[in-house]
């Protein structure tokens with residue numbers, strides 16, 4: 070691998086970021102930093118950040134930029150040197166994207182590629198209702214399209230499956246709207262910087278994976 074890459078994965082809730090992030094991390098040896106997972110861990114641990122973030126998460130709105138940027142700053146400070154990075158769920162606003170550029174600049178890094186997964190609205194609604202996630206490895210299942218072999222149990226590690234508190238119909242609607250208004254414009258920011266690759270997420274998972282691998286080629290070659 071040429072250097073330790075910095076990769077961003079973007080896409081609306083239900084786009085399949087979690088599933089594909091698992092593949093990217095395993096294949097390219099990247100450190101996975103998923104802001105949603107970090108926030109849910111903070112909520113479960115009852116930290117100050119968790120207490121501040123919980124009401125935003127449950128409503129489906131964005132946690133304020135300063136909290137998120139502070140959380141990522143801590144991750145950046147502890148980043149092992151030479152470690153490839155997969156940022157998942159960050160940046161979600163233009164202000165976060167600008168803050169990220171500054172943080173990476175200090176580390177002498179740059180965003181190498183932004184993998185922007187696109188999925189039509191009505192497909193997302195179907196995917197998110199009926200979603201169950203493994204508490205241990207975060208693998209998502211769906212009661213209709215990808216049921217686990219045993220109800221409530223992860224096929225991969227036997228972990229307990231749970232439904233996220235923000236997968237209610239109301240919060241799902243808000244999350245999709247927030248994505249369209251606040252996060253989709255971040256794609257434009259990266260398109261202007263020449264690092265955006267758009268991926269069709271409305272196809273079978275292994276085809277999405279192949280498209281992601283093709284987009285990773287220039288980053289990992291030579």
Ligand code: ADP
Pocket residue numbers: 080081082083104105106108125126127129130131132133134137157158159160161162165235244
């Ligand atoms: P999804 O993409 O399925 O909506 P995530 O697990 O990435 O879910 O995020 C869950 C929630 O965590 C978001 O709805 C938001 O409240 C909060 N969150 C995660 N990342 C960010 C971020 N970068 N900025 C603001 N809020 C965030």
